[in-house]
Amino acid sequence: GANRGGQPANLNRLPGCLMPAGHRTRGERHMTYRNIIATSALALMTAAGAAGADTWRYAFEEALDEVQGQFAQKFKEEIEANSDHTVQLFPFGTLGESADIMEQAQSGILQFVNQSPGFTGALIPEAQVFFVPYLLPQDTDALAEFFRNSEAINEMFPELYAEQGLELLTMFPEGEVCLTTQEPVTEPADLDQTKVRVMTNPLLVESYQAFGATPTPLPWGEVYGALQTGIIQGQENPMFFIESTKMYEVTEVITCMGHNNFTTAVMANQEFYDGLSDEEQQVVQDAIDVAFNHIIDYQKGLHEESIEKIKEAKPSMEVNILTEEQRQPFIEAGKKVEDQFVEMTGESGKEILDQMKEDLAEVTE
Ligand code: 6CS
Numbered sequence: 001g002a003n004r005g006g007q008p009a010n011l012n013r014l015p016g017c018l019m020p021a022g023h024r025t026r027g028e029r030h031m032t033y034r035n036i037i038a039t040s041a042l043a044l045m046t047a048a049g050a051a052g053a054d055t056w057r058y059a060f061e062e063a064l065d066e067v068q069g070q071f072a073q074k075f076k077e078e079i080e081a082n083s084d085h086t087v088q089l090f091p092f093g094t095l096g097e098s099a100d101i102m103e104q105a106q107s108g109i110l111q112f113v114n115q116s117p118g119f120t121g122a123l124i125p126e127a128q129v130f131f132v133p134y135l136l137p138q139d140t141d142a143l144a145e146f147f148r149n150s151e152a153i154n155e156m157f158p159e160l161y162a163e164q165g166l167e168l169l170t171m172f173p174e175g176e177v178c179l180t181t182q183e184p185v186t187e188p189a190d191l192d193q194t195k196v197r198v199m200t201n202p203l204l205v206e207s208y209q210a211f212g213a214t215p216t217p218l219p220w221g222e223v224y225g226a227l228q229t230g231i232i233q234g235q236e237n238p239m240f241f242i243e244s245t246k247m248y249e250v251t252e253v254i255t256c257m258g259h260n261n262f263t264t265a266v267m268a269n270q271e272f273y274d275g276l277s278d279e280e281q282q283v284v285q286d287a288i289d290v291a292f293n294h295i296i297d298y299q300k301g302l303h304e305e306s307i308e309k310i311k312e313a314k315p316s317m318e319v320n321i322l323t324e325e326q327r328q329p330f331i332e333a334g335k336k337v338e339d340q341f342v343e344m345t346g347e348s349g350k351e352i353l354d355q356m357k358e359d360l361a362e363v364t365e
Helices: 008-012 033-047 067-082 098-106 125-131 140-149 151-162 202-210 220-228 239-244 270-274 278-298 302-313 324-364
Strands: 055-059 086-090 112-115 166-181 195-198 214-217 234-238 253-256 261-269 318-321
Touching: 055 067, 055 098, 067 086, 067 112, 067 166, 067 261, 067 278, 098 112, 098 261, 125 151, 125 202, 125 324, 140 151, 140 166, 140 278, 140 324, 151 166, 151 261, 151 324, 166 239, 166 270, 166 278, 166 302, 195 202, 195 220, 202 214, 202 324, 220 234, 234 239, 234 261, 239 302, 261 270, 302 318
Parallel strands: 055 086, 055 112, 195 214, 195 234, 253 318
Antiparallel strands: 112 261, 166 234, 166 253, 166 261
16 A cells, blocks of 8 residues: 555655755855845845745654644744745655754754654653653643643753754644554563564663563654564554554554653754744744644544544454553553653753653643
8 A cells, every 4th residue: 555654765855955964055056146146135135124035944754634744734824824934844755754854954954843752862862751651641631731831841841952953842742652563462461572663762662671572763764664574563653643654554453551642843943043033933933833723623533533544444453442450560661661761861851850740730630
């Protein structure tokens, strides 16, 4: 079947307007005298705050019709309705893997990037806090409330992203993470000898080790093929993504054990953002708020609808929601992972973890 993840050819579709990091940027080679005058005039106009209609480039890790794509489309719509600027969207595969788009955003080739903490762990170790098992609730209203008001999310994380040249604009949930495998999983022993693909995140590796599996970190583009060829036997993702990327074609069983909810983050290149006028920054913030609300609405019922679509496409697909009792050994195993997070990140990690717990208590009480 056709699937995004299994099409490495996508990676070659590098739009002509962009070149890989480290290469010459557009126009540098063919600068003519006329161009120089036009460019300087434009720069002056922009500096003077007049008619600076720019194209802002925004890359994300999913397709246009997936959650990150829905967010990006709403953001683009808002920016274009409220400013002279245009937003050019780059879905997964058009500019490379998640790690590539992050590099491009840090170097200023991209103005905006959506990268999930699952891939940000090496850059910002504290972002691994989102992989402490059973930390986040599955109640979607409580989660939305948490992301809107959390001090850890809205005040502490922006400082850590800023150290990497990134203006953190928002974090949002993408749904409960479930595991897909070839064989049923009801207890950690069932994961023995099972290679489970995880995002490239050290703490997520620790989690699956604690759960009894053999974790295998891979970029997203390699997952479908690796399942197909048996290099790995499982992977985890939110239900909408299991459906849209046809993970059910290459695995037989879905297991939901409530261990996590997928978190993602949208940021801007900091130099670019700092160079915007106050009004423009406000337009960006407002667009982010509108897109956030849109994405929370958009996801209502999405988990259940996705299960139905999967069952329609493949009636033999098993979907198991583990009972409270079955979850206990996974919860127990997960406690060690929280300690490992603190070991990995020290004082600043501990502060974020404690603040997150406080923020979460406020929305789950
Ligand atoms: O598993 C992954 O790598 C991907 N999962 C989701 C839900 N979004 C993007 C990410 O690359």
